[in-house]
Amino acid sequence: MSKNPPRAKKPNYISTTNACKLCKPLGACLAFKGIEGAVPYLHGSQGCATYMRRYIISHYNEPIDIASSSLSEKHAVYGGGPNLKLGLTNVAAKYRPDIIAIATTCLTETIGDDVGMYLREYQEDTKGSVGLPSLVHVSTPSYSGTHMEGFHAALGAMVDQLSAGGPANETVNLLPGFVSSADYRLLHEIMAAFDLNYTLLPDLSETMDGPALLEYEKIQAGGTPQKAIRAMGCSRATIEFGPTLGPLTTGGDILAAKFNTPLHRIGMPVGIRETDRFFRLLETLSGRPTPEKYAKERGRLVDAYVDGHKYVFGKRAIIYGEEDLVVGMCSLLTEIGIQPVLCASGGTSGRLAQAIAEVTGDTLTEQPQVFEGMDFYEISELAEGLSPDLIIGHSKGYPLARKCAIPLIRVGFPIHDRVGGQRILHLGYAGAQHLFDTITNAMIAKKQDDSPVGYLYM
Incomplete structure (x- = not known):
């Protein structure tokens, strides 16, 4: 039997009915929520931000703020630069974020807004101001891809625009892609068990699944620190989950190209086979055997398979x-x-x-x-x-x-x-x-x- 069967022929295309994907800027907003002190900001109409907030809240049952430049018909004709800049000033004043992470939408991509130019103008206009956040932007028109492409594009932009080189250190970068908050917590536990210094990007373990609080936090605690992202170019290796990521330029690709950081791309560790592969890689990088706790978990899992x-x-x-x-x-x-x-x-x-x-x-x-x-x-x-x-x-x-x-x-x-x-x-x-x-x-x-x-x- 061939190991590489031909791809089955797709049925004749009529139209998309109940898509098996979500929009690109939604994925970018989720990635940005995994960054410490970040506020996701959509450059587009208010409806996009409202839709995405509603969609994300119904899964996580957690509050999420997504800022918007709130463009109208007028801005579709004359451009959204003024609204983008005004919105940045308002978000900076209201939230006091460490980062404002801007993702574009269909509207602003279609009218051809040059977001990079607008941000350079904004930074020049506000030069010398105290307490302004870092700005990161990514192009995410939803007509050109899926929420997963937006998620990885956002992480790539974060790494590309923030990370810098420098003296090498012993840190390992872990880019697991979009998984559950519980999965991010498990990855923290596993990396610590191997006694590895690591940077997990993004980290939705707390920002989208935090404890009940007496007072509302405008920006939820947790997420990957900006300082850690800036140092990712000094790391000795990157682990990235995703066998289908090849056509994308991911955070792992950017780190490898800009800083020669070795990239280990493996499948998501779901099941015994792929988890074994992940643990073997951690053994190599740490120089330590798999901790007994996980060996016992594996043994119980094999027993369950039999039962x-x-x-x-x-x-x-x-x-x-x-x-x-x-x-x-x-x-x-x-x-x-x-x-x-x-x-x-x-x-x-x-x-x-x-x-x-x-x-x-x-x-x-x-x-x-x-x-x-x-x-x-x-x-x-x-x-x-x-x-x-x-x-x-x-x-x-x-x-x-x-x-x-x-x-x-x-x-x-x-x-x-x-x-x-x-x-x-x-x-x-x-x-x-x-x-x-x-x-x-x-x-x-x-x-x-x-x-x-x-x-x-x-």
Whole structure:
């Protein structure tokens, strides 16, 4: 069996119906929220900021402020420079941020606003003023990509515009991409367990999943410190998760090109296979063996696979969402004996099929159909002939799961119809344990509910 099957032919395109992606500036705003003292700022209409705030809040159940230059019809004709500059002054005065991170929208990209020029003019006009924040900007028209492309573009801009060279140090840069707040906390724990000095970029562990407070914070505590970002060019290595990132210029690529920082790009550590790979890399970089805690977690996970294998083996799954998470989930399902029959994403990296082939190898009886640039209308059409037993992805797939009368295992972003989306653990042995238990219990519950008599014991 070929390890590199040809990509399946996409159905004839009609129009996008219920897209399997979100807009590019939304991803940029989320990346910026992982920076300490940062305020995301959209250069565009007020409606864009309102939509994104509502969308993000419904997943995280946390407040999020996104500033806007609030352009109107007049500014679409005469340009948005004056509003951009006035907004920067207002945000600086109201929030006292360390960084204002500006992302463009469709409107300002379409009219051709030169944001870089406006910011240079603003900095010249305010030269000598006390307490002004750093300014970072990124181009993110939503008609040119997905929220994941916006997320990585924002991080690339942050690294490109802030990082500097200097004497080498022992720090390791870790760029895990867009994962849950619980995943970021786990990564902090793992890096500390290997006794590594590290910079995690971004860091949404606290900014989007913080404790209850007596008083509202205009800028939530936490995030990657600006000082650490500026020093990333001095680090001895960068680890970046994402086998489908090749066409993008990511933070890891920029660090490698500008400062010759060695880049180790690996898959998201979802499941045993990919987590083993991550831990082997950490062993090499730290010179230490994997801590006993994680060896025991791995052992318990293997035991769980054995215990629950009979409930999941041979089941058929549809997976959709962000490309790198789809690859990671496909790797996990292959480990536990579930057959991925359809892997779909709204992204268009051109690398999804190859990345999936690499994590599944020759272990599947049939290779899954793999599609990029998909929407849920197309996914639903294909699902009818695949006889899936479960669907894995975010909340936007719920209508399909309901139509097929099969379980939806919620992972990734956005999760709007359940609480705790930001606390779902995907990475590491602990994340694999959580996902395996959730999938297995969903299969048991489905069989139990479908039984004419029901049963009390497995």
